[in-house]
Amino acid sequence: MNSYNIAVIPGDGVGVEVTEATLKVLLAAAEKFGFNLAPTQYEWGCEYYVEHGEMMPADGLSQLKKSDAIYLGAVGWPEKVCDSVSLHGLLLPIRKQFDQFVNMRPHRLLTGTSGPLKKTKFDILCIRENTEGEYSGAGGRVHVGNPHEVAVETSVFTRHGVERLLRFGFEQARQRSGKLASITKSNAQKYSMVFWDEITEELSAEYPDVTVERYHVDAAAARMITHPESFDVIVASNLFGDILSDIGAAIQGGLGFAASANINPSRELPSMFEPVHGSAPDIAGLGKANPVAAVWSGAMMLEHLGETKAAQAIMAALNDVLASPDNCTPDMGGKATTSEVAEAIVKAI
Template sequence: MAKTKTIAVLAGDGIGPEVTAQARRVLEVLELDIAFEEAPVGGAAYLAAGHPLPPETLALAARADAILFGAVGDPRFDGLERALRPEQAILGLRKELGLFANLRPARLFPGLEDASALKPEVARQIDLMILRELTGDVYFGDKGRGFTHTGLREGHDLMRYDEVEVARIARVGFEMACRRKRVLHSVDKANVLETSQLWREVVNEVARDYPAVKLIHMYCDNAAMQLVRAPGQFDVIVTGNLFGDILSDQASMCAGSIGMLPSASIRAWTGENGLYEPIHGSAPDIAGQGKANPCAAILSSAMLLRHSLDLDAPALRIEAAVEAAIAGAARTPDLGGTLSTTAMGDAVLAAL
């Protein structure tokens, strides 16, 4: 008899609980053998337990088969020391669970051409995967504040990668490219950064094991330009933490709205303890107003089924239901419509 799978629901702050609730509704209606366990994270956890990632929440995440994550961030806690700010929860989860590979698919759903910042004929080209390294780069490097020898305030953030970190994310990128169109763009800034020169060297070394994949190196500034000029040239993009953060948000607006893009944070090709979340933030300015688009969270639940539970058929059903709801003119405010968060969830459920 198959073991019931456990999904840790870490809804977080702002609109996190609102969109996560809709994703959970969709999973529940599929009547799969899964159980949900909730725990606070981010600002909500700080209020409840004095820390954005309490030991109990981390323990649940570590033993769960997958994590459905909402969002963290609350301006009320901006004055706290860095270690206690809500955003440290997601950084801590990535580090403690070894979630170094972030999958961020971006494609334009038919009917959302007008929501894209691009011309419709350009926007229709978008169907790509951005693979972002998650546990290195300036986000985790040495950082601090101080003063220059003349007394001026200064800050520093160390960008660093070692060859093992680069090789493992590169290998995930090549494996992903093998399953798609066999084209991999590696994005760096090797013309000015030593870190990127190492990145490029190691990616070239890994490429020898994947002769069937066409490898193209591209500077990050050029990649940003090409994403809006000719996005159809991209299929899989592999890049570091900082560049991936920026480019994936840019891709979301090319595809219509940041409210449409899901993500998965995993350990290479094993989905054990994978973390699934919309790429948008907690959006405290609209929290509690029912304006948030739940599609990214719902699509994240599809990625959860596919990568962590090996359930591709129900994942495809969810994705098809979102596409059908969009095709049926279901729109939240970010897409130019008037549907509430719950009503958009209703539209997806109806299509499902």
């Protein structure tokens, strides 16, 4: 029997609730398909910061490194800890230390769900560079508090970083419809984005079976709303991918459906899986949180671990469950609680 050590970080706000719901689903799938999940829970996050002055202990990354995968609920509680502190103290260090350079987010409508668009048939995989680019953290502030204060934030794009992300995108496109959309802003950013375009062009020669289209990010944002069915695999920088994937979440029904994976394709270090709806402190503890994105992220984790049949069963169960209005949380127009949705998914599995 295959066994997997899973590091679980429920985090803050609704992260605790959706993580509990997801673990029920994952353990049910493991039992049905004959493998073992061994979750180890880490109570790190903003509450931990308030008590200890850090988002995780000094050896936190060493503890996580022992796991086969990491599951994260949500991070952030602005009333307690500044977002820049919580983000740079937990999520970003994990992504960078474990070289999770691929952020992968699927966008499509599940059965029984509806988005704000008239168009319903789209299946987009947004692949975002996850460790450098606009979120590299290079820069600083001088003359702080003075009228002549200066803030500098420098984007960092390396050939190694851009090429490996694009190559991953090409491989995904090859496995899907053979279409790749590369997103830049090379008319305005004549160094970093032209650099990105040039590497895309170089790699396209290695993938003659993949059709490449290039869009400026503003045009791509508009097109995701007007013609989402025209996209299949999207590759973009850290910032642009972040923005476009939130548009993707909106058109698929809202952030309650926004699943994601932070992937280290080498598998030499653990990858991390998380819903990206945030911690939503305003509804924390009320049982109103939509667990679909969290469960979907869990299915992505099982697929990454090689348990494809279990992952497919979870997605089939999601579709079955959401077909009934009785299983919808308030954001979907229903009255079901987080735990009730989880229980329905477990039953469907």
